[in-house]
Amino acid sequence: MNPFSSGTRLRDMIRAIRASKTAAEERAVVRKECAAIRAAINENDQDYRHRNLAKLMFIHMLGYPTHFGQMECLKLIASPGFPEKRIGYLGLMLLLDERQEVLMLVTNSLKQDLNHTNQYIVGLALCALGNICSAEMARDLAPEVERLLQFRDPNIRKKAALCSIRIIKKVPDLAENFINSATALLREKHHGVLITGVQLCTDLCKISPEALEHVRKKCTDVLVRTLRDLANSPYSPEYDIAGITDPFLHIRLLKLLRVLGEGDADASDSMNDILAQVATKTESNKVAGNAILYECVQTIMSIEDNGGLRVLAINSLGRFLSNRDNNIRYVALNMLMKAVTADGQAVQRHRATILECVKDSDASIRKRALELVYVLVNETNVKPLAKELIDYLEVSENDFRGDLTAKICSIVSKFSPEKIWYIDQMLKVLSEAGNYVKDEVWHALIVVITNATELHGYTVRALYRAFQTSAEQESLVRVTVWCIGEYGDLLVNNVGMLDIEDPITVTESDAVDVLEIAIKRHESDLTTKAMALVALLKFSSRFPSCSERIKEIIVQFKGNLMLELQQRAIEFNSILAKHQNIRSTLVERMPVLDEATFIGRKAGSLPGAASTTTMPSVGIPNGEAKPAAPLIDLLDLSSDDAPAPSSSGGDLLHDLLGVDLSPAPQQSGAGQPSKSGTDVLLDLLSVGSPAQSSSSTVDILSSNTNGKSPVSPLDDISSLSLSSRANSNAGAAPMMDLLDGFGPSPSKENNGPVYPSITAYESSSLRLTFSFSKQPGNPETTNIQATFTNLSSTVYTDFVFQAAVPKFLQLHLDPASSNTLPAAGNGSVTQSLKVTNSQHGKKNLVMRIRIAYKLNGKDTLEEGQINNFPREL
């Protein structure tokens, strides 16, 4: 016999492990034991196999790897005796999970054991099957389990019922095989069989509508009777918990009744009486009683409406909420959440109590209460509720602030009665917890500020004040910096003073101080600093007197290690030094940002699900929805003819404003106004959220990859600098750029599988076809070659193609081969697109397109949506 395995018993090993004083000592003991077990395994030791497996399980629980013991489980299961099988199945359930290949090997043993003459061995097999079976095993063994539902011993029937739940969850097609035997279980008297039968029926009804219909028709009355008998049953010591007979069965019955009553008036009707009885008669001073009440209220709220019952339910909720036990209060909040849709008014009555729960010391309760307050807010109560929440923000714990600010911001923007109130509240939130708000929040705030023309002066002054006290809040700093850049003159000259404001005197140099603090703040991140640089430039043009000082600040960043800042500083410096005459036009105030588009984008999964102009202007009532058109125009102006980078004022403007600093995928070629106005908007807004392009740089990128325009050395330098920012999405583009500058463009890569071309869009005047290719090894990315054909007899000029995709896609457009489309199919325009599908295999491609061109000098616009992409793209 093996010298190691002769030794320790399980108990001794556990003692030795517990006696270890240090982790290292424990490891040593475990190592020694594992070595012994491995040796025993290698020798195929029979006698101590089950003891070794028991040891392994203990070692496994301590967190050590024990995969080498998996085969031992199978061997034990295959051995004839009950003791070996018992420990073998236990090990199987503990050491393996359903995803392991090894598990397939056990299917045969399971099948044999399910047919064993010893019912306890059948029980073991059912238990293992129910706990870890995979879909394949479910298919193989379903007939055995189905048969066991009629086994003579109830303890096997109940196990088989639960096992069936696992099987139909894994393979829903099998559900209908179980309907009849499952409903038969509902008539059983044995509690174990009954409760498992009820659970099986509940899951069947959830999975198969056919089963739901059947159970509803055949069994509702039986279930109601069973529940009544149970509720009225005399004391039975075997099932009694706190004076209630089998609360577990109560709850499962109520749950199944809920499934049956939902959406069916007749079934709901037949259970009204018993629900009323349970709701009124159940003792509510113990956990078990409350659990039943809780379940009962849920059922009442979900089944078809019965006024009287609902009142009863809401009253129990009120009692729950005033309970002193935290568990009960938590559950009450949970239930009120569900009751809101059924009876909002009744829930509003408890508002004060719920608001108190937001401030509870228990994180779970706080979270529930906050969710609930969030759904309770409406136009009439938003002001007091927001005030309460913001006041609480000051004293709340740090790890709760993220959730809390997100909810406050959302409430405030959704229900704010007027802009000034919105701005005030947001300023409070930013000054209190500006470090916790998400980027969208301050982006949205800036959009609202630009739209509130008459409040510009007020806002910038308020921000200036807030900055004096809360300069440590990053997002407050950003908004302040942006507003001073835009509206600095209003700040210094006290323009648009409102009556409610206290007078304030801010000199030009005070304003520059703010910017200087922001840019030199140690904690300021790249975005903030870059925004501050832009603001400085803008400010210098409004107040030439500060020019010198601003120039000094900017010059300090010429050597900054951050490429973005360095580049900005150098470019801005040259504007200040050499281009005084164009400076003021370069840095004019931003046009008003379009709220509707921004909201649409924020909400939008599918951009253009509604066209931008028809997007409802949610939120601020006095904000007018501006058509997105002017913005697109702006873009068209600057980029239509794909100018060389940095040569025209328009591009420079983009450069100045596009603070796209996040390492975002550079996707849309700005050579085309490739995405709809929303992107441009964000560019102007200078937000660093991913999925947008900082325009001029991408110009270089796209023209280079295309290899169509001559590449100057200057471009190379810029694309070099780009490579630090471009990421995997742009693929190897920057590297290829460099090569492009010197040699012919690399030959097209070997394309992956072939996909059929589609006619993506066709109208009386125009046809668009897409052909697809994929790079091997990169299934997410699809290269699309778009070909446009003119079906009319007139030439189209100024031809522009735009496309938009939902968020899970990323789109890169290369420039078109031409912007003139010859008449009558005498040639075509081609353009290549690259789409990356982050949900590859789950969602199909989808795209909105817009094609603009001039027909005899007249603007024409065609739009459409493409849904017929091949599935596997």
Place this chain on the structure above:
Amino acid sequence: MIHFVLLISRQGKVRLTKWYSPYSQKERSKVIRELSSEILSRGPKLCNFVEWRGFKVVYKRYASLYFCICNDQDDNELETLSIIHHYVETLDRYFGSVCELDLIFNFHKAYFILDEILLAGEMQETSKRTTLRLIAAQEELLEAAKEEASSLSSIIAQATK
């Protein structure tokens, strides 16, 4: 549905883990780490529910042990608390005022009892008496097998004398 059951000692040592949903070994240890730090740090007066990754973990402390059950979001938390209590009472009856040491040295028995109460993440048996009766019957089978083995070996011993 119950996704898993954990028993964790106050020192963060794992005493029992039972998984009804597929979690890889790596995920399992991550789950245990995350939850034990979250649950052990909660004060005594707080509610017994923790929201975690879209699930709800119901826990209750008995002496030095935390019993944790991870549920679906819409399951009845109060019932889960009762299930924990039911399990603890069954253990208590089996061991006769159970303590942590019982569960350490007889961890496999704790598993066997749990397997008679829960299966496939659902409630299997609500009667403690039935559960204990089934456990006892299976232990008799073990004893019988042991006796048979020993009598067999004594026969062999006699035969080879």
